[in-house]
């Protein structure tokens with residue numbers, strides 16, 4: 001059923017009080033097709049929404065929002081080493097992570113507590129603590145919003161990059177990702193190379209490593225650093241970490257010896273955007289009821305009642321400050337509507 005004038009306040013983690021002219025939800029592929037073939041869908045702009053944890057609404061949405069609620073987790077293949085699991089796009093990401101841990105499958109534990117839906121996970125190749133989903137991704141099913149047909153995308157079709165995929169670029173707004181197939185390991189294949197995890201496991205006194213313990217460590221780190229959207233509106237990292245050439249990194253290092261960079265292959269360096277923003281004095285700044293989080297300069301926050309336009313304008317000021325001080329272009333990670 002398509003509804004009119006629906007509030008999106010509880011459907012975006014910034015908690016902006018915006019509404020959508022039209023709104024529908026779909027629990028399966030047939031319901032998606034019914035909506036996308038309707039006059040309301042065909043005659044309006046549209047937005048596919050999952051958990052609303054990576055969107056910034058700068059105004060009311062003057063079109064139709066289609067919320068993806070396709071559920072289900074299905075084991076489709078298994079051998080001695082691994083399993084292939086098909087997951088509905090509407091499944092909550094963290095619930096999928098907990099499901100895998102319960103089953104004894106490893107791979108996603110470092111990605112614990114990332115908000116949002118499984119359907120959005122390939123959108124920006126979600127990543128944290130040294131893992132990106134592209135390392136576990138097998139295939140996805142997506143409904144072409146023009147034809148209603150299901151199309152299949154393998155790993156290379158998705159063109160995954162750092163917080164990027166073909167769905168965030170060339171095919172933005174063209175598909176609804178209905179189901180995603182992940183390959184999980186039945187062996188205990190862990191990655192704890194990310195310093196913060198090792199440190200936290202030590203604090204927790206962990207001797208025998210397990211996916212659950214790594215997940216617990218990641219949850220503890222995240223809860224100590226990141227604002228919970230239920231309490232303070234935010235969309236996680238507002239900006240991506242910029243990737244620059246090694247030459248540019250070396251020039252920066254000469255002027256700012258403490259600049260934080262991580263080598264990406266032989267010729268590029270990933271800069272810690274949080275450090276750059278911190279150095280321009282924005283970390284912890286509050287303007288009325290919004291600002292930059294005190295523990296994490298990448299996270300812009302709505303303390304209640306701020307608008308998306310205010311946060312967007314703040315992000316523009318931050319971009320300018322970083323450009324002026326370091327000559328580096330930051331890019332917004334969040335999807336702006």
Ligand code: FAD
Pocket residue numbers: 013047048049050051052053054055068089114115116117118119120121123124125126127128175176177178226227228229234235236237335
């Ligand atoms: P939404 O916000 O609903 O949508 C995001 C974009 O994807 C929109 O453009 C939307 O149109 C599109 N989209 C959503 N679902 C579909 C679908 N089924 N088919 C097609 N398009 C779709 N991200 C990380 O990568 N790593 C992190 O560690 C991380 N930590 C976070 C911490 C916090 C506190 C918060 C609030 C966010 C964090 N994020 C992180 C960002 C966010 O959680 C992810 O990007 C997540 O995948 C977004 O999922 P969602 O369902 O909420 O997407």
Ligand code: NAP
Pocket residue numbers: 127128129130193194195196225226235236237238241262272273274296333
């Ligand atoms: P952090 O540990 O304080 O590190 C700061 C930045 O340095 C991170 O952005 C991270 O890049 C990079 N980094 C640190 N150690 C690294 C290593 N060993 N190798 C390569 N890069 C390294 O970061 P944080 O803010 O607390 O976040 C922790 C993790 O959760 C990060 O992976 C971050 O991406 C993820 N996270 C993402 C979001 C989001 O919305 N996208 C929100 C919160 C947390 P990477 O970001 O590339 O890992």
